[in-house]
Amino acid sequence: MADTKREIERKYEAAVDASGETRLPDLTKVAGVSSVLDKGVAELDAVYYDTDDLRLAADSITLRRRTGGDDAGWHLKLPVSPDVRDEIRAPLAGAVPDSLAGLVRSRTRGDLLTPVVRLLSSRDVRHLLDAQGRLLAEVSTDSVTAERIGAHGGTARWTEIEVELADGGDPAFLDAVEKRLRKAGLRPATSASKLARALAETEPRRTWEKPPAAPRTAGDHVLAYLQHQYDALVSYDPAVRRDLPDSVHQMRVATRRMRSAFRTYRRVLDRTVTDPIAEELKWLAGELGVDRDQEVLGARLQARIAALPRTLVLGPVRSRLRIWSVARRHGSRRKIIAVLESKRHLELLTALEALLADPPLLPAASKPATKVLPKAIRKDYARLATRMERALTLPPGDDRDLAMHNARKAAKRARYAAEAARPALGKPAKRFGKRVKAVQSLLGDHQDSVMAREALRDLAVQAHAAGETAFTWGLLYGQEEAAAQARERELPTAWKRASKAKSRADLGG
Incomplete structure (x- = not known):
């Protein structure tokens, strides 16, 4: 031990x-x-x-x-x-x-x-x-x-x-x-x-090696970003095995950033090489997400309950939530360790290492970063703008919830694109990324509310079947519904600020 x-x-x-x-x-x-x-x-x-x-x-x-x-x-x-x-x-x-x-x-x-x-x-x-x-x-x-x-x-x-x-x-x-x-x-x-x-x-004296040059080309910057995410993926592995706080989330974020960079900068790196690796990163993120999503959801519901006056917490609410959470996470930790030990995961790390050592660069990779990277970011912005327009015009309901979820994924991709380009583009990319992150956060909280309401309905059904009052679960459902509506009201202003940041600087392109 x-x-x-x-x-x-x-x-x-x-x-x-x-x-x-x-x-x-x-x-x-x-x-x-x-x-x-x-x-x-x-x-x-x-x-x-x-x-x-x-x-x-x-x-x-x-x-x-x-x-x-x-x-x-x-x-x-x-x-x-x-x-x-x-x-x-x-x-x-x-x-x-x-x-x-x-x-x-x-x-x-x-x-x-x-x-x-x-x-x-x-x-x-x-x-x-x-x-x-x-x-x-x-x-x-x-x-x-x-x-x-x-x-x-x-x-x-x-x-x-x-x-x-x-x-x-x-x-x-x-x-x-x-x-x-x-x-x-x-x-x-x-x-x-x-x-x-x-x-x-x-050790025997080694030949002096010249330190790597500062990134200059589009390829230099994209590879530097990917190297940083690869390093994070490797370094968080032992933290996940030790069940350290936030380690699963950080490892999952590294996989998402790499996948996003592969898609955004497909004129820099050959997709015939990166697409199969991106699929494996998607698999890994999915395996890690089982535990992480439940952790976030459970923490959200616990915070909601803790904020209620005692007179409104009727029945064994906390114990039911605890039982529900344990049941949904049963075996998930063991599964994550098995994933990290798997041949598939180790082969993914080896493939990423090989890609960084011998990158499949396309002609655009040798061009100045200030010419190539802004074009890629603008494409991601256009994709986000299309999804935001749809999300903001749909009436409340399942279709709107799904549209906002899709917009959230597009916002995340645009944010990561700006993040990767920040060393080359400076303040314009930093400002745009910050504004898009605000949009992503609102959309993320909205999606969390959607998932929380599904969980609260499930908990209410279980409580009713056990002869318990479902009053508190219904109250929390109403709070989540109100929170989602508040995020929807805040979105147009946040989106306008993100669009303004992009238009003002045009990201240096």
């Missing part, structure tokens, strides 16, 4: 005195520190695993098997933000645990994880305590020997200082410690992790 720890730490280059010993300043002078407790020296032996081409290291991910110290076992570290990582732990075992291997599957695609580096560390640990004896942070002086595993293996040695914040601690405390360390001559480490430094100092 794996468990997770949020790790907030900073690393520093060790300073040495005339005798060659590592110097650590008096840390009781740090604000809030009452005492420093010497915890002794631990001998750590860690073997780091990766693919042959170091895909995990490329994404600042580390996977190791460590013995020694008080947390021996397998550790997978996933970056969250600068200085912050989630460490997922599993018991000591011979092979990489399945629970950890799955979390990096989107990177490895089934390739073997093999030892690449061994780190032997002599760790001198001190605890920084407050006046009540509570742990504020752990400071470690690590004397490290790195051994590259393989035919061209080398070795490296260094000493570094780690400062790790105690669980639940205020990150601002690390600033106070750093101020004291800097005053003593210590400087932040140039490598983000021990593994990164070990790889840099033990």
